[in-house]
Structure formats: C-alpha cells, structure tokens
Amino acid sequence: MIIPLLKGLALTLRTFFTHPVTIQYPEQKMVMYPRFRGLHELTRDEEGKIKCVACELCAAVCPAKCIRVEPAEGPTHQRFPLVYEIDLLRCIFCGFCQEACPYGAVILRENYETADYTRQDLIYNRDKLFHAYQK
Amino acid sequence: MLAYILIALVKVLVVFSAMMLIVAYMTLMERKVLGHMQVRYGPNRAGPFGLLQPIADGLKLFFKEDIIVPHANRLIYIFAPTVIVITALVSFAVIPFGDSFTILGQKVDMVVADVNVGLLYLFAISSLGVYGVVMGGWASNNKYSLLGAIRSSAQMISYELSLGLSVIGVLMITGSLSTVQIVEAQSKMWFVVYQPLGFIIYLISAVAECSRTPFDLTECENELVAGYQTEYSSMKFALYYLAEYAHILVVSSLAVTLFFGGWHGPILPPVIWFLIKIFVFIFFFIWVRATFPRFRYDQLMKFGWKVLFPLALLNIMITAVVMSLMS
Numbered sequence: 001m002i003i004p005l006l007k008g009l010a011l012t013l014r015t016f017f018t019h020p021v022t023i024q025y026p027e028q029k030m031v032m033y034p035r036f037r038g039l040h041e042l043t044r045d046e047e048g049k050i051k052c053v054a055c056e057l058c059a060a061v062c063p064a065k066c067i068r069v070e071p072a073e074g075p076t077h078q079r080f081p082l083v084y085e086i087d088l089l090r091c092i093f094c095g096f097c098q099e100a101c102p103y104g105a106v107i108l109r110e111n112y113e114t115a116d117y118t119r120q121d122l123i124y125n126r127d128k129l130f131h132a133y134q135k
Numbered sequence: 136m137l138a139y140i141l142i143a144l145v146k147v148l149v150v151f152s153a154m155m156l157i158v159a160y161m162t163l164m165e166r167k168v169l170g171h172m173q174v175r176y177g178p179n180r181a182g183p184f185g186l187l188q189p190i191a192d193g194l195k196l197f198f199k200e201d202i203i204v205p206h207a208n209r210l211i212y213i214f215a216p217t218v219i220v221i222t223a224l225v226s227f228a229v230i231p232f233g234d235s236f237t238i239l240g241q242k243v244d245m246v247v248a249d250v251n252v253g254l255l256y257l258f259a260i261s262s263l264g265v266y267g268v269v270m271g272g273w274a275s276n277n278k279y280s281l282l283g284a285i286r287s288s289a290q291m292i293s294y295e296l297s298l299g300l301s302v303i304g305v306l307m308i309t310g311s312l313s314t315v316q317i318v319e320a321q322s323k324m325w326f327v328v329y330q331p332l333g334f335i336i337y338l339i340s341a342v343a344e345c346s347r348t349p350f351d352l353t354e355c356e357n358e359l360v361a362g363y364q365t366e367y368s369s370m371k372f373a374l375y376y377l378a379e380y381a382h383i384l385v386v387s388s389l390a391v392t393l394f395f396g397g398w399h400g401p402i403l404p405p406v407i408w409f410l411i412k413i414f415v416f417i418f419f420f421i422w423v424r425a426t427f428p429r430f431r432y433d434q435l436m437k438f439g440w441k442v443l444f445p446l447a448l449l450n451i452m453i454t455a456v457v458m459s460l461m462s
Contacts, residue, residue, distance in 0.1 A: 012426045
C-alpha cells in the first residue's frame with residue numbers, strides 16, 4: 001500500500017521536470033490543419049479577377065442565412081457580385097457554402113482571429129472578403 | 136534594557152516581514168509547481184516567471200467589494216479571520232532560525248522568544264487557531280458554512296492529537312520543551328534518524344492539520360463552494376488565504392526544527408540552511424497535493440483516530456523502551 005503511493009510521488013516528480021505542453025498564445029500560435037474552417041475568402045483567378053459569378057448557391061445552402069448576394073453586370077460583361085456580404089455573427093463556419101460553390105470561389109481558410117468591437121464591423125462585405133488574406 | 140527592547144523589536148519586525156514575504160510567494164510557488172507537475176506553466180504573465188503575481192493578487196483582493204452578509208454576527212464575522220491569522224503568525228515566535236551571534240557586545244539569539252516551554256506554547260496556539268474556523272462558519276449565517284466549519288474543526292482537532300503525541304518522542308530524547316535546546320541537541324545527529332516513525336506520523340498529521348490535500352475535503356476548490364470561507368470576500372478572504380499558507384509555513388518550520396536539525400549545516404550560514412530546509416518541506420506539501428486524490432470525510436476521521444493515534448502511542452512506547460534499555 002505504501003509502494004504505490006511512492007510510485008505516484010515519483011511520477012509527479014518526473015513530470016515536474018518535463019517540458020510543459022502549453023502553447024504560449026499570442027507569442028506562439030498553433031498552425032491550423034489544412035481543412036480548418038476559419039474566415040472566408042473570395043478567391044481570384046489567374047488574371048486576378050474575382051471568381052464569384054453571384055449564382056447565389058452559397059446563400060441558398062447557408063443554414064444560418066448569413067450570406068447576401070446581389071448580382072450585376074461587370075465591366076467585361078460577365079456576371080459578378082455587386083454586393084456579397086457575410087454576417088460573421090450569424091455564420092456558423094460549417095463550410096456548406098464552400099461545398100456548394102461550383103467554381104471554388106468562396107473558401108474557408110485559417111484565420112480565426114476576427115474579433116471586433118461593433119456588430120456593424122463584423123458584417124464583411126465583398127472587398128473585405130476579397131482582400132481578407134492579403135497582408 | 137533599552138538595547139534589549141530594541142533588539143526584540145527589530146527581531147519581531149524582521150521575522151514578521153520575512154514571514155509575510157515567504158507566505159505571499161508561497162502562493163505563487165504552489166501555483167507554479169502544481170502547474171509544472173501537470174505539464175503546464177503556472178502563472179507567467181504578471182512579470183518575468185510570474186513573479187509579480189502575488190502583488191497582482193493582493194491588489195485585486197484589496198479592491199474587491201467587501202461584503203458583510205446580512206444577519207451575520209458582525210463582531211465575530213470580522214474577528215474570525217484575524218484570529219486564525221494571528222495564531223499562525225504568532226507561532227513563529229519560538230522557532231529558531233539561526234545560530235546566536237554577538238553584535239556590539241550584545242548577544243543576539245536568532246529566535247524571537249526563547250521560551251522554555253516553546254513546544255507547549257506552539258501546540259496551544261495552534262489549537263486556538265481552530266476557533267477562527269468555527270467562528271467563521273458560525274458568523275456567516277449560512278448552514279453550509281456552518282457544516283463545513285464543524286467538519287473542518289473536527290478534523291483539525293483529531294489530527295492535533297497525533298501531532299502532539301508524535302513529538303513526544305523528540306521531547307523524551309531532549310528532555311526539554313524549549314525549541315532552542317531541541318535544535319542544539321541535534322548538532323551531532325538529526326532526530327529523524329532516532330524517530331523515523333514519529334516523523335512520518337508528524338508529517339501526515341501536519342498535512343491533515345493544515346487541511347491540505349489529500350485531507351482537504353472541507354475546502355476543496357472544485358467540489359464544495361468553499362466551506363467556512365464561502366461568505367468572505369476581499370481582505371477577510373485574503374486573511375484566510377494567507378493564514379492557510381502561514382499555517383503550512385509554521386508546520387514546515389516545526390518539522391525542520393524538531394526532526395531535521397533546525398539551522399545546522401556545513402559551510403553555508405545557518406539562516407540559509409533553515410530556509411533551504413523549509414523550502415524542501417513546502418515543496419513536499421505541494422508535491423503531495425499534486426499527486427494524491429482526497430479522502431472522504433469518514434475515511435479521514437477513521438484514519439486519524441484508528442491508525443495515527445495508536446501509532447503515535449506505539450511510537451512513545453518504543454522510544455521509552457529503547458531509551459530505558461540504552462541507559
């Protein structure tokens with residue numbers, strides 16, 4: 001009965017000298033896995049133009065109804081989103097919009113640090129989402 | 136006469152401030168050691184290695200709202216934490232922390248009061264500390280605090296018994312109750328060699344007396360609200376918190392004094408040896424907290440009365456027999 005107690009003490013003492021596993025945020029940050037669902041990005045094609053054609057499939061499939069799209073005719077007569085808003089406070093980051101999009105125009109990437117101060121600031125419009133990952 | 140009073144005042148001041156500093160940083164040490172034993176860092180944000188954490192905690196507690204529960208017995212409510220803090224601090228008056236030296240022709244003993252009944256004084260004072268717990272639970276006007284206080288005081292009283300009996304072996308070997316003489320009698324060999332059973336009983340009783348894990352059912356932070364401390368906030372809570380760590384410090388320094396040769400040690404100055412030994416004991420307390428699950432209350436009481444108490448009596452008997460055989 002005494003030996004197991006001493007073995008327990010030895011274990012804790014041994015653990016005392018091991019390196020802690022804590023990741024010291026914000027100096028060190030965990031690298032997210034490739035399929036992590038963080039902040040959205042509206043992607044661009046090889047010429048740098050927006051891929052989205054405002055087909056509104058993402059808005060239709062969204063369970064939280066947080067995407068608002070308004071199509072319009074672009075300068076080169078192709079369809080493009082005049083308005084593309086995602087309300088980050090309603091969004092549940094499920095990734096259905098990414099799965100539904102036939103062109104791979106909207107994807108969920110690794111940024112999870114989107115905290116802000118007002119509700120208005122957390123409704124990301126088209127330009128914010130287009131330039132979201134260009135720092 | 137004036138020099139005597141002055142020296143006594145200076146000693147009191149030094150011991151008091153050293154105690155408060157050690158107790159404050161003991162809270163940090165506990166959190167960091169516990170953290171590392173759980174494969175994580177303790178507090179490390181409030182200054183390098185978290186060294187300003189106790190100051191941050193103190194400031195936080197100072198600025199908290201000081202609530203006095205309605206229908207509480209005001210006088211006892213305010214007085215209870217002071218009782219327990221005073222008994223914890225005053226116990227340090229008879230603990231020798233160094234060799235005596237002469238300065239300007241005056242002999243200065245490194246102990247605040249060289250009473251010739253030092254050990255008896257210590258146990259009497261620590262028994263008074265139980266009043267602080269009981270008063271706190273009663274005055275809170277809360278039946279759960281009261282039950283927690285009653286359980287806690289029953290536990291403390293039961294283990295004080297084996298605590299007192301376990302040091303009688305040391306008393307028999309030295310023939311004196313004075314802590315200074317007990318330390319001086321250990322200049323050849325520490326008493327832990329002569330009294331191994333006594334030391335183990337003392338250690339277990341001390342952990343139970345301080346209501347530390349594995350004997351901390353009455354105040355475990357993750358199960359009960361906080362027992363008798365529930366209704367206390369701000370500075371009164373800070374005093375209870377401080378008193379707990381001061382109690383650990385007193386019990387550790389008593390273990391060092393009675394069993395581990397007090398301030399004896401080669402090369403380094405005596406005070407440094409004393410501090411090192413206390414540090415080892417405090418580390419042991421925290422180490423035990425990190426390792427063991429806690430006792431249920433009935434298991435705790437059974438252990439105190441049916442196991443430790445007879446073992447302590449057995450220790451006294453064996454010591455007496457061996458001493459009479461050897462002389």
